[in-house]
Amino acid sequence: MRRTFVEAIVAAIADEMRRDERVFMIGQDIGVFGGAMSGTKGLYEEFGPRRIREAPISESAMVGAAVGAAMFGQRPIVEVSFGEFLPLAMSQIVLQAANVHYMTAGAASVPLVVRTRLGDGPYHGHPQSFEAWFPHVPGLRVLMPSLPRDAGRLMRAAIRDPNPVLFLENMQAYHAVREEVPDEDDPLPIGTARVVREGRSVTVAATGWMVHRALAVADRLATEGVSVEVIDLRCLAPLDLATLVTSLRKTSRLVVAHEAWKTGGFGAEVSAAIAENALDALDAPIVRVGAPHLPVPSTKALRDLFLPNEEDLIVAIRRVLNY
Amino acid sequence: MRRTFVEAIVAAIADEMRRDERVFMIGQDIGVFGGAMSGTKGLYEEFGPRRIREAPISESAMVGAAVGAAMFGQRPIVEVSFGEFLPLAMSQIVLQAANVHYMTAGAASVPLVVRTRLGDGPYHGHPQSFEAWFPHVPGLRVLMPSLPRDAGRLMRAAIRDPNPVLFLENMQAYHAVREEVPDEDDPLPIGTARVVREGRSVTVAATGWMVHRALAVADRLATEGVSVEVIDLRCLAPLDLATLVTSLRKTSRLVVAHEAWKTGGFGAEVSAAIAENALDALDAPIVRVGAPHLPVPSTKALRDLFLPNEEDLIVAIRRVLNY
Amino acid sequence: MRERQSRLAEMYRWMVLCRVLERACARANPRWFPAEGEEATIVGTFFGLRPDDVVAPHYRGPFVVYLMRGAELPRLVGQVLGKVNGYTKGRPTPFCGPVALNVVPWVAADLGTSLSVAAGAALGFSYQREAGIPNDGVVVVTFGDGTANRGDFHEAVNLAAVWKLPIVFVCQNNGYAISLPLPTYVVGPSIAARAAGYGIPGRVVDGNDALAVDDAVQAAVCRARAGDGPSLIEAQTYRLAGHWAEDAATYRPADELALWKRRDPLDRARQQLRAAGHDEASLASIEDQARRDVDRAFETVRELPDVGIAELGADEAFRRD
Amino acid sequence: MRERQSRLAEMYRWMVLCRVLERACARANPRWFPAEGEEATIVGTFFGLRPDDVVAPHYRGPFVVYLMRGAELPRLVGQVLGKVNGYTKGRPTPFCGPVALNVVPWVAADLGTSLSVAAGAALGFSYQREAGIPNDGVVVVTFGDGTANRGDFHEAVNLAAVWKLPIVFVCQNNGYAISLPLPTYVVGPSIAARAAGYGIPGRVVDGNDALAVDDAVQAAVCRARAGDGPSLIEAQTYRLAGHWAEDAATYRPADELALWKRRDPLDRARQQLRAAGHDEASLASIEDQARRDVDRAFETVRELPDVGIAELGADEAFRRD
Numbered sequence A, B: 001m002r003r004t005f006v007e008a009i010v011a012a013i014a015d016e017m018r019r020d021e022r023v024f025m026i027g028q029d030i031g032v033f034g035g036a037m038s039g040t041k042g043l044y045e046e047f048g049p050r051r052i053r054e055a056p057i058s059e060s061a062m063v064g065a066a067v068g069a070a071m072f073g074q075r076p077i078v079e080v081s082f083g084e085f086l087p088l089a090m091s092q093i094v095l096q097a098a099n100v101h102y103m104t105a106g107a108a109s110v111p112l113v114v115r116t117r118l119g120d121g122p123y124h125g126h127p128q129s130f131e132a133w134f135p136h137v138p139g140l141r142v143l144m145p146s147l148p149r150d151a152g153r154l155m156r157a158a159i160r161d162p163n164p165v166l167f168l169e170n171m172q173a174y175h176a177v178r179e180e181v182p183d184e185d186d187p188l189p190i191g192t193a194r195v196v197r198e199g200r201s202v203t204v205a206a207t208g209w210m211v212h213r214a215l216a217v218a219d220r221l222a223t224e225g226v227s228v229e230v231i232d233l234r235c236l237a238p239l240d241l242a243t244l245v246t247s248l249r250k251t252s253r254l255v256v257a258h259e260a261w262k263t264g265g266f267g268a269e270v271s272a273a274i275a276e277n278a279l280d281a282l283d284a285p286i287v288r289v290g291a292p293h294l295p296v297p298s299t300k301a302l303r304d305l306f307l308p309n310e311e312d313l314i315v316a317i318r319r320v321l322n323y
Numbered sequence C, D: 001m002r003e004r005q006s007r008l009a010e011m012y013r014w015m016v017l018c019r020v021l022e023r024a025c026a027r028a029n030p031r032w033f034p035a036e037g038e039e040a041t042i043v044g045t046f047f048g049l050r051p052d053d054v055v056a057p058h059y060r061g062p063f064v065v066y067l068m069r070g071a072e073l074p075r076l077v078g079q080v081l082g083k084v085n086g087y088t089k090g091r092p093t094p095f096c097g098p099v100a101l102n103v104v105p106w107v108a109a110d111l112g113t114s115l116s117v118a119a120g121a122a123l124g125f126s127y128q129r130e131a132g133i134p135n136d137g138v139v140v141v142t143f144g145d146g147t148a149n150r151g152d153f154h155e156a157v158n159l160a161a162v163w164k165l166p167i168v169f170v171c172q173n174n175g176y177a178i179s180l181p182l183p184t185y186v187v188g189p190s191i192a193a194r195a196a197g198y199g200i201p202g203r204v205v206d207g208n209d210a211l212a213v214d215d216a217v218q219a220a221v222c223r224a225r226a227g228d229g230p231s232l233i234e235a236q237t238y239r240l241a242g243h244w245a246e247d248a249a250t251y252r253p254a255d256e257l258a259l260w261k262r263r264d265p266l267d268r269a270r271q272q273l274r275a276a277g278h279d280e281a282s283l284a285s286i287e288d289q290a291r292r293d294v295d296r297a298f299e300t301v302r303e304l305p306d307v308g309i310a311e312l313g314a315d316e317a318f319r320r321d
Ligand SMILES: Cc1ncc(C[n+]2csc(CCOP(=O)(O)OP(=O)(O)O)c2C)c(N)n1
Pocket: A028, A057, A059, A081, A085, A088, C058, C060, C109, C110, C111, C112, C143, C144, C145, C146, C147, C148, C150, C174, C176, C177, C178, C239, C243
C-alpha cells in the first residue's frame, strides 16, 4: 500500500500495538483528535483510552512516567508533540531513560520510544531541530528517517528495542512524501545508513528533509555531469560510519547537510568522525550545510531564507568539487 | 594576590557587584553557606540577602526569573549548583535567554550569567559535562576557563556582556590551581583562545581540566623531543578559529581533548571547523580525546578509569605524530 | 458604582475590538489562535494597569492587551500578515508583543516557561524597592488551564510566593487544551485551589463577567503594589472557536458550545451597559468603529512588503555594544 | 492495639539498624548524606508493604528501606565503600537501590525527576488493572521538602491525580535543604496543603512518631490499593546531622538542634515500647545486634576488591538482545 511518511509511522505503531500488549502511548491530543498533524490517526479508535493515554501538558512527567512504566515491564511510546518541547523533558531523557541500564548494572532497562516532530513543515510551528544534543548521550538511540518505508520500519525497530529511542519525525516529509510500504513490514536494523542514490563525484550525507533536497540537487547536477551520491544517515546514534567511509573511498568528497544550526550540529560529529578515521579518503575539505547561527524565525518568508536549501547544497558541492 | 580558580571567580563577581548595583545573584546555598565548593564565599557577608538571593530548588524558575529581571533592567547571575542540573533549565536557557535579543528585533536583551560546575573534582558529585549542547545555540556565549586569572577575567566579561553567558567552572581546577590574579583586573575579550604553551610538533586544543593534563603531557613528551603546543579554548562560543589555524599552520597536527563524552562532544565542532576551513594545514587525522560512550560513573575508582587521562592524550598525540 | 460603569464601558470597547480583531486575524491566518469568547477575561485582567507595570498575556488573545498598552494596530496586523512593519520583524510567533511597552515577549512557544520570566520582571521591581528606590510596579501574567500543569507553573508561583513578588497570576481557563477537556488534566476543585499550597490568596471568578474579573484582579494588583505578594486568580471562561482558526473542534459536545454561546461575554456586557442607560446606537457605533479600524488596518498593511532578508538579521543573534 | 505494638517493635528494630548503619556509612564516607533523626519517617513510611509493591525512597536514608525489601547488608555496604559486591557495580551514586527488589533506582542525582518515574511504576500497575489483569500493587515514594519545589513534583503529583494512580507521595520534611531552612522555600501552611489543589488527600503527620507515620501511610496505601488514587503525606521530622557527613551545619541555631534532639524518634519509640512492657535488656540487645551486624558487614566488605575495569562495563550502556 502506498503510504505517506506519517501514515507509515502510524501503521507501524498500530501493528506493534497489536503484536505486543505492553505497548501503549502517552501524549497530548493523541486520542479523538488524532494527534498533531494526524500523527496518531486511527489509533484511539482501535486501541481506546487505556492504550492511547491523554496526559496533562507535562512533558517531563510524561517521559518520567514512561521510564518508570518501562523499567517495570511495559513498553511505552511517549509523544512529545514537537521537538521544541524536548528541552522540557531533557533531564528525563538524558539522566533517567538513558542511564537506567548502565546504572543498574543491567538489572533493568527502558524499552521506551520518545517520538517528536522536527523541522519545518505545513504546520510552521515549533520548528526547532535539537537532534544534535542526543547522539552525545550514551544509552540513547537516535533515529531520524526521511522516507516513509524507513520511517515505518525504524519505528518498528524502535518499539522492539530494549533501550530508549528518540524517534525524530520530519514535518516537511509528513504528508509530502509517499511510497509503497507493505502492511507487515520488517523492522530495520538500527544503526544503518542508506545510500539513497549512487554517485561517483561527491557524497552528500544528509538527514531529514535535506535528504530530499539532496536528491533534487543530484538530479539537477546530473545534467552537468556531476554525479552525487546521497546518503540518508537515518540513524544518528549509533552512526553507520562504515557506509560513509565506503562511499568516500569512491567519491573522496563529502558534504554533510541538515536543517539544524550548522555550528555544533550533528554534521560536526559526522565530519569529525571522518576527519579522525578516514582522512586519507578525502580530496577536499568536509563542508557542512546547516542553518545559520540565528534563532529559528517564525514567519514563513524568513524561515525559507533561514533554512538551508538546494542552492546552499550546490554551493557546498561545488566548493568540494573545485577544491 | 595569588588566588585559586574559585577565588578568582568570586573576587571578580564581588568586584563587578561593587561596580554595578544591577548585578545580583540567585542560587541555592549561596548565602551563609558560602556556595557549593565555596563558590560564593564572602559574598553574602558583603552584599547581604538582597543581592545574594537564596531560591527554592527550582532551576527552571531561577533562570526564567533571571531572564525576566535581565530583560527589564537588572544584570543577574544565576548559580546552578552543578552542571548535572542544566537539563532542568534547558528551555529557559535555550529558548528564553538565547532568543530574546533576536526575537524582539533588538528591543530587549538579556545580560545574564548562568554559572555552573562541570567535570570531576574533590566533590565527586554531579559530574556531568554537558557543555557541547550550548555552542549549538545561537544567542548564547559559552565560556569554560581552566586557569584562575582567565576565569576571573572571563567572569568580569561575562557579567558586563549584554548577552546571556553560560559560564562553566571546572571542579577539578577549583582549589587545585593557583596563580597571581590582580585585584582590579580587566575583563578578557570573549571569543579568544589562548596558547598556554608553545610547541612545534602537535597542537592540543583542550578545555577545562584537560588543559592541565595537556600541560603535564607536554612536559613529559618534551623529554623525548616532542614539542606540544597547548591551546586552552576558553571560549566555546564564539570559538576562536584563527588562533587554532595559526597554530596548525605551524604544527600540522591536531588533537582535541575534553572530559565530556567524545561522541557528539565539543571536540566534534572543533574538528569539523578545521576539516572545513583548514584541511590543507593538516598532515594527519584530527584525533579527539574524550570520555567513552558510557553514562558517567560515580565511584572514584570508576571515574578515574572513565575520564580521559594523560595516557589517552599521549596515545592520541603519538597517533597523529606517527601518521 | 458610577466608576464601575464607566470602567465597564471602557472595557467593553476593548472587548469589542478584541472580538473583531481576533476574527480578522483568524480569517487572515489559518494558524491564528482565536480568543473568541474569552474577551472579558482578557480585557478584565489587563484593564487599569499603569504603563510602568509589566504585562505577560497568554498567547490566546494578547493583541488587545498590547493595544491597551498603546501598541499600534497596523504594526500588530503586520505581524499576522508577515509584513515589515511588525514590532518584531517577523521573527518570533506573530502573537509576540512589543517589549518596549513593558510586555513580556513571546520569544518561544513552549508553554509555561514565560511564567517565571514574568516573575523575574516582578523580581526587578522588588529588587529596586528593597534598595529604597521607589517602585511600586506590578506584573500581571495570564496563562491557560492546560499550561497550569507544567512544572514551570509550580516553580514560578512558588518562587513568587517565597520572595513575595509583586505579581498577579491569572489563569485564563477556557476549559480546553487543544482537544482535551479540563477534567483530562485537572481533577482538583479548581486551579485557584492550588494557591493555598503556596500560601497565597486564590480566587475563582466568572471569566465572562468583565467587571468581576476586573474587581478580582484589581484587588490582587493593590495587594501586590502594597508589597503583600502574589495572588492566583482563575477566570472561568470558554473558547468559543477552535484551537486554531481552521480547527472545527468536532471533539466537543454541541450542547456545551450552545450553553457557552448563551453566556457570550459581549452579550453580558451589553446587557449591563443597556441597564446602565447606554442606547443601542452608541453600542452599535462601538462595533462599527472597531470594524472600521480593523478593516482599515488590514487594508493598509496588506500593501506593505513582506518581511525578507533585511528582517532576517543575519548578524542579530547577539547584542553588540 | 496489640497489633500496633508489635508493628512498633518491628519498626524499632529497623530504626535502630538505620541509625547504626547511617552512622557507619557517614564515618566511612565523608560524602554520605546521613539520615539521623529521620528514622521514624523512613521506616514508618516503608513498613508493611508487599514485595510486589514498588518503593522509591528519598536519597537520605534509603538503605534501611532496601534492607526492608530484602537487600543484603554487605552488598549495600559495598556500594558505600566502592567494592565489587555492590548491587550496581559502583556505577550510580552509592545510595542507589536494587531494582530487582522493586526499588526505583537512583540513576541520576538531580532531585525531583524520580517522582514521575515512581508514578510510572504505578502507571504500570494501573495499566494491567485496567486490562483486567489482577494487580493491586502500589508505589510509595518519598522526597525532601526542598525537592517539593521542583516542577517535577507538580507534574508527577498532578499526573498521578489525573490518572488516579496507585501511589503514595510522602514528603520527608526535615526542615532543611542543605543550608536553607524551610521558610526560605515554602511559605504555604504545609507541603501537604498542596494536595488539595490536585484534588487528592493531604495530611501532615509527626514524622518522629513511627506509628503515626505508619498509620497515615497505610491508610493511603489502602486507598491506592483499592483504586482510589494517590495521596500526599508530609512527615515532619528533622535532620539531626549535617547535609553530608562532614558538614558541621553551623548555619542552624543551636537551640533548634537541641529541641529536636529531645524529640529523637528512637527515644520516642523506646518510651512507647517500655510502656508496652519491653524491658531494657531486650531493647539494648536490639542495638547490640544492629551494631554487630553493621560492624561485621563493614569488616567483611573492607576486605573485598574495589570496583575496577570489569565494573566499568565499557560495552554496557545499552542492553543487547
Ligand atoms: C510545553 C508545551 N507543550 C505543548 C504545547 C502544544 N500546545 C500548544 S497550545 C496547547 C494547549 C494549551 O492549553 P491552555 O494552556 O489551556 O491554553 P489555550 O490554548 O486553551 O488557550 C498545547 C498543548 C506547547 N505549546 N507547549
